[in-house]
Amino acid sequence: MKLYRTLDPSDVDLSFAGRLHDANASLGGIERLRTEDALLLVLRGDRWLLTDRQGTAVFCLAKKFAPPAGANFLHGSVHAISMRVREDSAEEYHGYLRRETWSVVLPEPVFEPVLAPLALESPAETPTTAGVGKSRNGTADLRRTTVLS
Structure with a gap:
C-alpha cells in the first residue's frame, strides 16, 4: 500500500525562495523544475x-511538517508550481525577503508503511526496520531516500 500525500501551502515554507540571494543554487533548481519531476525528501538539521x-x-517544508509515523519515503514529485509576491507575505516578514516575486513548489511525496514483524524475540533490528530511526519528535527518520521513475 502506498501513502500519497499532496501537501498544501500550509505544509510548505512559502517564503523559502523569496529569502534567497540571487546567486543561490536553489533558485536555478526551482527554475528547472517541471510538474511530475522527481524529488527527494531529506532532513537537514531540524528541517x-x-x-x-x-x-x-x-x-x-514548514516547521509543522512531519512525515507519517511508521512509513518510509518511497518517492516524490512536483505536484504544482505557483507564484508568490511580496504582498502575499505578512508585513513583519518583508525585511527578510530579497525579491518581489518567486516560485513556490508544491510536492507530492509518496510513502509506504513499514510492516512490523509479527513477533519480536529481541529489540534487534529486523529487515523491515533496519535504517529507520526515530527523530526528536517521534516520527520515522526518513533520511534514506529512493527515487523511482
Whole structure:
C-alpha cells in the first residue's frame, strides 16, 4: 500500500525562495523544475527539505511538517508550481525577503508503511526496520531516500 500525500501551502515554507540571494543554487533548481519531476525528501538539521535529483534544495517544508509515523519515503514529485509576491507575505516578514516575486513548489511525496514483524524475540533490528530511526519528535527518520521513475 502506498501513502500519497499532496501537501498544501500550509505544509510548505512559502517564503523559502523569496529569502534567497540571487546567486543561490536553489533558485536555478526551482527554475528547472517541471510538474511530475522527481524529488527527494531529506532532513537537514531540524528541517525537512525537498531536493532535485542533484541534491539542490528546491524548497523547505514548514516547521509543522512531519512525515507519517511508521512509513518510509518511497518517492516524490512536483505536484504544482505557483507564484508568490511580496504582498502575499505578512508585513513583519518583508525585511527578510530579497525579491518581489518567486516560485513556490508544491510536492507530492509518496510513502509506504513499514510492516512490523509479527513477533519480536529481541529489540534487534529486523529487515523491515533496519535504517529507520526515530527523530526528536517521534516520527520515522526518513533520511534514506529512493527515487523511482
